[in-house]
Amino acid sequence: MLGVDATAEETAATRPGDALVRADVVMDRAFTVPGAPELVWPWLQQLGKRRAGWYLPRSVERFVPRGRRAARHLDDRWQHLVVGDVIPDYGGRDETFTVAVIESPHTLVYTSLRGHTHVSWSITLTATGPDTRVHLRLRLGPVKHRRLAETLGGLFDLLTIAGMAAGLRERLAE
Incomplete structure (x- = not known):
């Protein structure tokens, strides 16, 4: 669905960070982009609110105010994450993510x-x-x-990741 379905093998595999949360709900998404992990990694490392933003394709971003559109270039100031760094998130005004594991260029x-x-x-x-x-x-x-988290949350996650996948593919092709 929307090109971001994880395979059965990907869903069954243990992933870094699995032990950090005893989960009631797990959502797996996956997609393929052109280029080696070393080329893709910097784009993912700079994601975030008040950072590079959340990638969307141009066809969708044209409906987003210019000041809120995601970066279309790599920015060195966002390329130096370390464990413990706090990244603002779009989940709410004060919502954040904290870097728990970082192993460039494969795991975040x-x-x-x-x-x-x-x-x-x-x-x-x-x-x-x-x-x-x-x-x-x-x-x-x-x-x-x-059930609500799995259905509505799952739909939101699906649409968000599908948009990011399309936006990331576009940026990697530029």
Whole structure:
């Protein structure tokens, strides 16, 4: 669906950060982009609110105010993440992610606390010939309204990651 479905093998695999959250809900997404992990990594490392933004394709970004559009270039000031760095997130005015694991150019894991729910978000890059497979795993727990998180949260996650995948592919091709 929308080109971001993880394979059964990707979903079954243990990912970095899995042990950080005892999850009630797990969402796996994956997509392939052109280029080696070393070329893709800097784009993912600079994601975030008040950083490079959240990539969307031009066809969607034209509806976003210019000042809120994501960067279309790599910016050195966002290329130096370390464990413990706090990144603002779009989940709310004061929502953040904290870097929990970083192993360039293959693994980036964030954690967050949203109310009483612990969150981990793992991004894993794997070389697949000349391309890179990007796998994203979102883990949530405890979740009070599990069905709601799986359906509405899952739909939001799907659309967000599909937009990011399309926007990232565009930027890598420029």
